[in-house]
Amino acid sequence: MMQEPAESVVHGSGFGAGEQAAGKAHPRDLPATDRLLREAAVQQLLADHGHTLVAAEARRLLDDCRQQVLAGQLDLAQAALPALAAQLQARVQQVLRPRMQAVLNLTGTVIHTNLGRSLLAEPALQHMLAMMSGPNNLEYDLGSGGRGDRDSMIEELLCQITGAEAATVVNNNAAAVLLTLAAMARGREVIVSRGELVEIGGAFRMPDVMESAGARLVEVGTTNRTHPQDYERAISGNTALLMKVHTSNYQVQGFTRSVSEAEMAQIAHRHGLPMATDLGSGSLVDLAQYGLPREPLPQEMLVAGCDVVTFSGDKLLGGPQAGLIVGSKEAVGRIRKFPMKRALRMSKLPLAALEATLRLYLQPEHLTRDLPTLRMLTRPVAEIRGLAARLQPLLIEAVAPRFGVEIVELQGQIGSGSLPVDRLPSAGLAMAPLEKKGAGRALDALASALRQLPLPVIGRIADDRLLLDLRCLEQEAAFVSQLPALQEQLA
Secondary structure, eight states: OOOOOOTTTTTTTTTTTTTTTTEEEEEGGGGOHHHTTTSSHHHHHHHOHHHHHHHHHHHHHHHEEEHHHHOOBBBBBGGGGHHHHHHHHHHHHHSSSSSSSSEEESSSBBSSSGGGOOOOHHHHHHHHHHHHHOOOOBBBBBSSSBOOOHHHHHHHHHHHHHSSSSEEESSSSSHHHHHHHHHHTTTTTEEEEEGGGGGTTTTEHHHHHHHHHTEEEEESSOSOOOOOHHHHHHOOOOEEEEEEEETOOOOOOOBOOOOOOOOHHHHHHHHHHOEEEEEETTOSSSSGGTTSOOOOOHHHHHHHTOOOEEESSSTOOSSSOOEEEEOOHHHHHHHHHHHHHHHHHHHHHHHHHHHHHHHHSEEEEGGHHHHHHHHTTTOHHHHHHHHHHHHHHHHHHTTTTTTEEEEEEEEOOOOOTTTTOEEEEEEEEEEEEOOOOTTTHHHHHHHHHHHTTTEEEEEETTTTTTEOOOTOOOOOHHHHHHHHHHHHHOO
């Protein structure tokens, strides 16, 4: 009796039994992992990156190739050792590529939440490097030789700058508000105006923070008008705190009324209660002296009688992410001793950056020179126009013949919820497709090409143009050096 021929192990793969599609690889054409690792080019990879990473990526590569072979999709040349070694090298480089990358922020928003907010000053970078590269006295008292308190690294500076009796710091301002509420009002009531129940980025809402802190929110007034008597009537035997929240990320205009910190502090203290205010993006200097819109200062809130003031470190202050808490010794002492404080404390890296940043405020005459955020916010428009004029012909050459480039007047913004309705006069370059058909797709492709550069360039699309606001461009040479790569991508 005749037997049926044995079924091929690659049956259904696109190959017939014993057959191979022309020019396509067969499973036996793929080397074993050990053979690939002995290839000369891969030996160098092993020397540079070690066996663990390279061998793991080699196995993944060969597994992927086998799947392509069985689908009849791998060319014979791609299964050759030199080609596999090149692919392996690319995979290793991709695995080791940093996910966090430096970018050029040409959006027109100076303190951009999605792009890392404030840039650190050079002294902060240098101090961080010095403190991270060896042991430091983070919690060691050099005077007594005993255990120290990490708050001491910044408390004296903050008190000197703001006039506070005491200060502490946590990892961001949301944490500062949460800790303040938990330490001072857990299980009791906190009175807040309805017009100040803000929501910040990521659907982080003040009522939710209140609930998480274990405090009960008591709303007073209306969205647009709150009066002193509203607070007076709401105070009860279960009231722990009066709180004011600076509405830094929106503004109610028209028929409005709010109660000042000084008025609220008087009401609170008359009833034997503490008063707290959250400034959000809090500035330590009067921005009006630089021709910028004014923001309330922690110094002013303390003079007004606030017992606790909270604000951010990485917005208008121009430092690292941090939540700063300043106020009376009694209030800050309660906050510092609350058990939650340890879970929210800052690590040594941002603490070093914050200390160095605060030291800059001891020399306020040099802030617009030394603090990147303030330097960019106060950059003269004439200087920005001059930069646009230098870059325009170079950019025209890079994007021609598909796009035109014009110098334009622009309106930027401070960002990160700071002064939401105010605009910063600026200038930049506008790129528009010369072919109107498919203009939207062309702009998306251009924006994508800019993002794929070695130092990604982030602009914004508006009014059928891709806009590059140049207020924050201090790396002119780096931008120019990438234009040939942009031209090649667009070609």
